Amino acid sequence: EEVQWIPPQVDARVDRRIIFPGVVVEPTTIILEMSNPDLENAVLEAQWQLRAAEAGYQSTQARLEKELLNQRALAADIEAQYLQSELQAETDSQLAKEGSGSELNAKLSILRAAGLKKRYEIEEDREEIYGRSVRAQLAEQQALVEQLRAIYSIRKRQVESLHVMSGITGVLQEVPVEVGEWVTPGVNLARVADPARLK
Numbered sequence: 698e699e700v701q702w703i704p705p706q707v708d709a710r711v712d713r714r715i716i717f718p719g720v721v722v723e724p725t726t727i728i729l730e731m732s733n734p735d736l737e738n739a740v741l742e743a744q745w746q747l748r749a750a751e752a753g754y755q756s757t758q759a760r761l762e763k764e765l766l767n768q769r770a771l772a773a774d775i776e777a778q779y780l781q782s783e784l785q786a787e788t789d790s791q792l793a794k795e796g797s798g799s800e801l802n803a804k805l806s807i808l809r810a811a812g813l814k815k816r817y818e819i820e821e822d823r824e825e826i827y828g829r830s831v832r833a834q835l836a837e838q839q840a841l842v843e844q845l846r847a848i849y850s851i852r853k854r855q856v857e858s859l860h861v862m863s864g865i866t867g868v869l870q871e872v873p874v875e876v877g878e879w880v881t882p883g884v885n886l887a888r889v890a891d892p893a894r895l896k
Contacts, residue, residue, distance in 0.1 A: 700891075709859055719869065743853075762831070764831075786810040
């Protein structure tokens with residue numbers, strides 16, 4: 698009742714028959730070994746592209762994080778200047794009220810504090826925008842890495858499929874291909890039947 702034909706997943710050349718009809722097989726028993734040099738080169742290329750993309754992601758992440766820290770340091774420096782100028786403005790205003798300081802100094806200190814406050818707000822906005830930009834750039838790099846990882850995974854599975862396995866427990870009934878033959882998807886490589894389930 699249960700018969701399984703095993704087709705190739707990719708174009709390949711049959712290199713070797715490992716077992717012959719009549720042998721009992723397990724799902725992972727290798728029946729044939731095939732090769733496809735183009736596919737083997739493609740998996741190596743996909744692996745190198747993935748490694749390059751992962752290295753590029755790490756490099757971009759390090760660079761962007763450094764730039765973000767520089768932006769945060771600049772914002773923190775301006776905040777410190779702003780807070781210091783506010784204290785100076787309060788002091789100068791108090792001295793002017795008491796008559797021991799000039800009103801001009803007090804007004805200049807207030808203007809300086811207001812200017813630094815505005816600059817600090819701008820730097821805060823810039824830091825937030827830069828943070829969003831960093832996340833977007835890293836997401837783009839990560840998407841590229843994931844795409845290349847998927848391609849590498851597909852290529853790797855295709856190369857692994859060159860070791861043709863039975864897929865079920867049973868008896869190998871037929872291997873209708875010859876060593877050296879070029880096969881394409883859709884051709885039957887082998888037939889395995891489960892003798893425990895008979896009609």
